[in-house]
Amino acid sequence: LVALETISFARGVPAPECLPVELLADCARAVLEVDGARTLSYGPAAGYAPLREWIAERHGVDSGRVLLTNGSLQGFVFLAGRLLEDGPPRVLVEGPTYDRPLKILAGLGADVVPLPMDDEGLDPDGLSAALAAGPAAFLYTIPTFQNPSGRTLSTERRRRLVQLTLEHSLRVLEDDPYGLVRFEGDPPPSLFELEGGDRVIYSSSFSKTIAPGLRVGYLVLPERLAADLEERAQSTYITPVLLSQAIVWEFVRRGQFEPNLQRICALLGARRDAMLTALERSLPPGASWSRPEGGYFLWLECSDGVDAARLLEQATEAGVTFVKGADFFPRGGGEHSARLAYSFVSPGEIEEGVARLGELLPAAAPV
Numbered sequence: 288l289v290a291l292e293t294i295s296f297a298r299g300v301p302a303p304e305c306l307p308v309e310l311l312a313d314c315a316r317a318v319l320e321v322d323g324a325r326t327l328s329y330g331p332a333a334g335y336a337p338l339r340e341w342i343a344e345r346h347g348v349d350s351g352r353v354l355l356t357n358g359s360l361q362g363f364v365f366l367a368g369r370l371l372e373d374g375p376p377r378v379l380v381e382g383p384t385y386d387r388p389l390k391i392l393a394g395l396g397a398d399v400v401p402l403p404m405d406d407e408g409l410d411p412d413g414l415s416a417a418l419a420a421g422p423a424a425f426l427y428t429i430p431t432f433q434n435p436s437g438r439t440l441s442t443e444r445r446r447r448l449v450q451l452t453l454e455h456s457l458r459v460l461e462d463d464p465y466g467l468v469r470f471e472g473d474p475p476p477s478l479f480e481l482e483g484g485d486r487v488i489y490s491s492s493f494s495k496t497i498a499p500g501l502r503v504g505y506l507v508l509p510e511r512l513a514a515d516l517e518e519r520a521q522s523t524y525i526t527p528v529l530l531s532q533a534i535v536w537e538f539v540r541r542g543q544f545e546p547n548l549q550r551i552c553a554l555l556g557a558r559r560d561a562m563l564t565a566l567e568r569s570l571p572p573g574a575s576w577s578r579p580e581g582g583y584f585l586w587l588e589c590s591d592g593v594d595a596a597r598l599l600e601q602a603t604e605a606g607v608t609f610v611k612g613a614d615f616f617p618r619g620g621g622e623h624s625a626r627l628a629y630s631f632v633s634p635g636e637i638e639e640g641v642a643r644l645g646e647l648l649p650a651a652a653p654v
């Protein structure tokens with residue numbers, strides 16, 4: 288009996304060929320040879336100065352407003368802890384949203400309120416209603432190629448969201464690790480750009496543009512908050528991983544950031560195409576899905592009769608996995624949905640995995 292190889296649409300990580308291993312090896316050696324003593328010691332809690340400055344320049348801010356952290360999720364932990372310290376316990380999120388922040392917020396005792404979304408992203412009317420119902424410590428949003436849905440907030444809605452932010456003095460965390468991983472179309476302005484970076488805090492990472500194992504993420508904050516979070520960083524780990532940050536800087540300094548990004552986008556774009564084609568070919572009527580122009584994920588909505596948790600059990604047996612939609616909601620929802628990641632598997636595996644799903648779906652949906 289030959290064991291069936293499992294095809295994972297669950298893993299939201301880059302395929303191994305996306306990682307620029309050889310280039311990073313060269314950068315690591317150069318950094319250690321040239322700046323070894325500095326990068327192997329303790330240093331500034333806010334991170335490696337040359338990289339901070341480059342990021343600050345890209346976002347048009349003073350480098351004192353950039354906090355480099357060990358992955359952007361660590362920045363989320365610092366920021367959420369700080370904003371919940373003296374704000375109301377209410378935190379607004381998209382429904383669905385990235386599951387790890389939901390767990391972190393639950394751990395911090397936050398009252399997490401999911402807001403409605405559709406194909407154009409977060410619905411501003413839903414946000415307006417939530418703000419009318421009471422104050423919130425902050426809104427957590429992933430406006431571009433959202434995890435888990437792959438959806439992107441339209442420019443018109445971005446403007447409305449910023450308007451509401453100003454009217455209600457709302458704080459917003461714009462989490463944008465996927466924005467540069469764009470296969471086609473023009474990028475919309477970020478909320479940070481539209482608002483000016485006063486109420487909107489921007490978060491990103493080199494996890495999707497270079498490699499997640501480097502653990503280099505960052506926040507762009509108002510100056511006061513940057514200083515507060517720097518203190519939190521210092522009490523947590525003294526110094527972030529300077530060596531990784533110096534390797535990222537060396538990669539950038541050598542002019543490898545843009546060409547590598549283009550290479551990654553070509554590899555991931557081919558996977559996105561393979562998944563869209565396979566879904567079209569193999570899925571029964573009644574199923575629908577998002578069509579992202581970038582990022583790692585798309586969102587599958589099965590017909591109402593399909594219980595995605597049960598489908599996942601059957602799919603796992605049939606050799607294909609995904610993350611069920613319900614995992615991305617704090618209080619129910621997504622029972623008929625699934626997050627499909629096309630980032631990790633090859634185009635051939637995508638075709639085969641979607642075919643396996645397509646065989647299960649008709650039986651999973653009672654007519």
Ligand SMILES: Cc1ncc(COP(=O)(O)O)c(C=O)c1O
Nearest residue numbers: 358359360385429434492494504
């Ligand atoms: C929306 C979002 N934010 C943050 C992260 C975490 O990124 P990092 O590796 O920088 O901690 C991820 C990773 O999947 C993500 O999807």
